[in-house]
Amino acid sequence: MDIKNIVMHVDVNSAFLSWQAAYDKQIGICNDIRDIPSVIGGNEKKRHGIVLAKSIPAKKMGIKTGESLMEARQKCKNLLIIPPNYDLYIKASKALRELLKEYSPNIDVFSIDECFLNFTGMEKLCKTPEDTAYKIKERIKEQFGFTVNIGVSVNKLLAKQASEFLKPDNVHTLYPEEIKDKLWPLPVEELFMVGRRTKPKLNRIGIYTIGQLANSDYELLSSVLKSHGRLIYNYAWGRDDSIFTGQNQIPFKGVGNGSTIHFDVEDASTAYKILLSLVETAAKRLRDAAMQCRVVSVGIKNKDFGYLSHQRKMLTFTNSTYELFKNIRELFDEAWNGKPIRHMNVRFTDLEIVSKKQITFFQDEYSMKMEKLDSTIDMIREKYGVNSLIRAEYIGSGLKPVLGGYPVDEYPDMKSIL
Ligand SMILES: [Mg+2]
Structure with a gap:
């Protein structure tokens, strides 16, 4: 069986x-x-x-x-x-994951506010999976003060569809035997991966509900929508063979920070200070997410709206403010044409999750010291505010030692594929 x-x-x-x-x-x-x-x-x-x-x-x-x-x-x-x-969202998201880990060690993060729990085998320890889902939901509400929807099924796709049913603060099941009654009557655009662009194409061939999609002509669908058509056809039947990968971080592609400057920056030393203040925030964000990056880039906008950018792939992954700034400064030196600057941005991409082993193995003593310094600075700033500890070169400079919040475009609509 x-x-x-x-x-x-x-x-x-x-x-x-x-x-x-x-x-x-x-x-x-x-x-x-x-x-x-x-x-x-x-x-x-x-x-x-x-x-x-x-x-x-x-x-x-x-x-x-x-x-x-x-x-x-x-x-x-x-x-x-x-x-x-x-900052708050990352903290809340982390706290939620920690709580969920008590119910299953096997969790895949789907976005900042969505997780999949592999509960296979765990159901023996509880009355029913739904009963546990209900308990989890209540505990989150009580402990954190926010509500969740939990969907329960046999694969990621169906569990996700189930959690979309009546909101907020609910537990729903969508087992294969329930697909006909619960999933098929819904408008086709409510199926995962049927987006704004796919919907009109489906409507044009007479498909308005998920049930109609499931019972449509597979060959026709395949010729109209190619592999995407085959994917959503299978989804309409609740078929999904995606596995748990141990993806335990919020999947974002890069971390960036930028600032428009209200005066002309005409000398490199002022530019360095601004770049460092941008790196401070972006690097901390990497560290908060337990990520490190390998590609760094810098962008410079001149007074006359000319735009220059430079990027490089570093030899190793890092999230150290010192290492990142060193690279950013070199990139800036290569890229800048000496024209007055009005905007600068930094960006860290090619991310990976920090693994403890790598750290101690490849690092020299100096960068290890710098990393310790980073974590100490992070701790102090978290406790007493970002301006509680500033680098000496900013004193009397009129420049902010730490710049920027978190740009919204870093979380591309909070989604990725299953
Ligand atoms: Mg949500």
């Missing part, structure tokens, strides 16, 4: 908003932003600010995730717009 797999998908309800609300409560703010029309979004004054998360009252007013803050404001005059706080 086949051994049935049990998979759970845990999805934080309106994650950014819930995490902010939970944090507000912790610091003694009584008004819950979840109860009023509110959104998390970037800078309203900048044109590209978009809605990243919305409260249920905001949703009721027709506000959608991904639309511009300007559009959202038109729909609701007294909308509360809260800037994103990625």
Whole structure:
């Protein structure tokens, strides 16, 4: 007999908003932003600010995730717009994963607010998987103050579809025998991987529900949509053979930080200081995520909007502020043409998860010391604020020693494929 797999998908309800609300409560703010029309979004004054998360009252007013803050404001005059706080999200996401690990050591992170739990074999230790899912959900609510939906099934795809059913604060199952009743009546765009571009193509060949997709002509679908057609056909039948890979970090591709400068930078030493302040934030973000990078790049915008950028692949992976800055400074020297600078950015890509072994093996004594220094500085700044400890060269320079928050575009719509 086949051994049935049990998979759970845990999805934080309106994650950014819930995490902010939970944090507000912790610091003694009584008004819950979840109860009023509110959104998390970037800078309203900048044109590209978009809605990243919305409260249920905001949703009721027709506000959608991904639309511009300007559009959202038109729909609701007294909308509360809260800037994103990625530090908080990373902390909340980590805390959630730690709790989930108590229920299964086998967890794949899907995005900052979504995890898959491989519960296969664990069901022997509980009444039913649903019963445990319910307990997990209640514990998260009680311990952290935010709610989740949990989907339970036999593979990742079905578990994810199940967690999409009625929100918030719910547990749903979607076992293969339930597909016909629970999945097939839904509009086809509610199937994972059927996006805005696929939907009209399916509609054109008469497919409007997931059931119609499942019962459509496989050859036709395959000729219209190629391999993507075959994938979503199988998804409509609940077939998914993706495995657990031990992906235990938020899958983001790169970390970047940039700043527009309100005066002309005409000398390298000022430019270095600004670059260092950008590296400080971006490097800390790598360390917070237990990631290191191998590719560094620097971008420079001149007063006349000319743009130069340079990148390099380093010999080893690192997340040390010292190492990263050293490379950034060399890149800057190679790239800069001496024209007055108005904007600079740094970016770290080609990321990998830090593994303890590598660290001690390849590093020289100096960079090991620097790494210790990094973790000490991180600790002090976390405790007493970013400006509690600053590098001497910034004193009297009029420049900020640590620059920048977390740019939104670093989390490409919070998704990756299964
Ligand atoms: Mg979510």
